[in-house]
Amino acid sequence: MMMDDQDPIQAERADVIRVQQLRWRFLLELYRMNKQAHAGTIQSVSAEEVGTRIGLLETRDLEQAYAYLADAGLVELVGFGPLLRITRTGIDEVEEAYARPDQRTDHLPPLNIIHNVIYGGVHGSTVQQGTTQSTQTVDNSQSVDWARLREILREVRTAAEDLPAEQRDEVLADVIALDAQSRSPRPKAAIVRECLTSLRSILGNLAGNTAGNIAAAPLIDWIRAHEWLLK
Incomplete structure (x- = not known):
């Protein structure tokens, strides 16, 4: 009986997180597209193009995502299609979230939670809440060069x-989570390990990609110097 009572709550929680992720992904993509426009201008793009770039092809989900962001004043509908653009409030919202990924913005939940803490793990991993593994923290008695890691993460993000x-x-998503953990007084070992492993795998598979090569080398060197974090 207890499981029957809890299942609807878990399902609702999963749906809420999914919707919040879609809103964030839509806004972040619009922000990135705007950065590629001419300096001093705010670019108008079709909602469908943004959806295609982030793999959001379901019309209902797409409409709900941009409608919420428009109601919050983060995007502005400017034409049929619809055409829309990020507002200056939306730009500030994204940059505030990047600066403080573990804190809620005025309209959206913390980036590191939305991208990484889903059912107790990173990217839907099997780390469970309430277990020794999920609550284990990084042993700071061993030397961890968090400052250097944050420098590398800025390069990786670019x-x-x-x-x-x-x-x-x-x-x-991994960069945001790692940055938040590096600033925490009690970094979670499971999240640090999962993100480092994920980044090493993704960037290591981009040997022919210039951006991947630039991002991978210093990060891999840092991981080699902190190999014990992956154990």
């Missing part, structure tokens, strides 16, 4: 803009 959309989103 290089990731030139990666294919799916890989870029994965990389940015």
Whole structure:
């Protein structure tokens, strides 16, 4: 009976997280597209183009995502299609989230939670809440050069803009989570390990990609110097 009572709640929670992820992915993609426009201008694009770039092809989900963002004043509908553009409020929202990924913005939940903490794990991993593995923290008695890692993550984030959309989103999700953990007084070992492993795998598979090469080398060197974090 207890399981029957809990299942609808878990299903609703999963749906809420999915909807919040879609809103964030849509806004982030619009932000990236705008950065590629001419300086000092805000680019108008079709909602369908944004949806295609992030793999959001279901019309109902797409409409709900941009309608919420428009109601919040983060995007503006400017023409049929619909055509829309990110507002200056939307730009500020994204940049605030990147600066403080573990804090809620005015309209959206924390980036590191939405991208990484789903059912207790990173990218839907099997790390469970309430277990020793999920609560284990990084032993700071061993030397961890968090400051250098944050420098590398900034480089990775910049290089990731030139990666294919799916890989870029994965990389940015890991970067956001790692940055938040590096600033935490009690970094979660499971999240750090999962993100480092994921980044090493993604970037290591991009040997022929210039952006991947630029991002991978310093990160792999850092991981080699901190190999014990992956154990």
